[in-house]
Amino acid sequence: MNIKIFLFSLMSVAVYIFANCEITPVSNCFASEAKQKYTIGFSQATITEPWRLLFNKELRIEAEKYPEIDLIVRDGLDDEKKQIADVEEFISRKVDLILISPKVADALTPVVNKAMDRKIPVIVLDRDLANKNYTQFIGGDNQLIGRTAGEYAVEHLGGKGKAKGNIVEIWGGMAATPAQDRHSGFMDPISQEAGIKIINTPKDGDWKQDLAYDIMAEALDKFDKIDLVYAHNDPMAYGAYLAAKDMGREKEIIFLGIDGIPAEGVKWVYEKQLTATFLYMTPGAEGIRQAIKLLKGQSIPPNVILPTMVIDSTNAEEILKNNGLF
């Protein structure tokens, strides 16, 4: 090869590499994954609840800040088979990264393992899987949330060592880790109190208001004295409240939920339908922030835990005002 042509080719390659590097670290410029555009596949479990809609909205708003992201969102339609197919689609499209909020742990674990085997990083959001073979988990601390709700219940049923009362617990999806953790966290303080009893047999409320209504209607029928309802999310706490209201018994019961989204749980607390709710932030925005860090070559921690807080009559109004809902 003529030396001039050789030098020209060498320069062209250098210019091409430089143009594609932007200001990423040098090691990353030469890595095969250093790109100008990244495709992120987001597999959402369902969009049947307002919390999920807010989750998707926060995720999309954050993603729009990064023109280098092409985002594909799939709705699992509250059906684990559909959600597995969505992740399979991402794997065959060879996306750069998968975000997933799995409906249930066991059924979704193998397809996430498969993505990891194919070297596609996976960030798990909100609900966990059956093993830790993924890149990162982002979500609230459901044990802590359950424990905080349990302490709140003890305090409102007479205080530590003296608390008395009958509790109806309304479970979210029993195969989902937040429901399991919200139960076990709650039981920490509750099991210390000899005067407190969980009176109903555990039944899967699948996070749904109408199922919770039925569970509560059955409990109201069976038990003359119910002092407190602990539901694993706000829609179910509200469903239980409606069932009690229809029987004229809502005034004698304390209703506790979880999520605390302004237009729902916080509003219900402000209107005194629920006594309290415990914030469970959506991981939508943080999911995108962590994904972009990873795709740009930064290291990310294995867990990002989102904060919680108690929302009751002391702060509901202020939260509504801060969100333009008052």
Ligand code: FRU
């Ligand atoms: C929405 C939801 C929330 C709940 C979360 C738990 O699908 O049920 O209400 O906090 O999922 O994963």
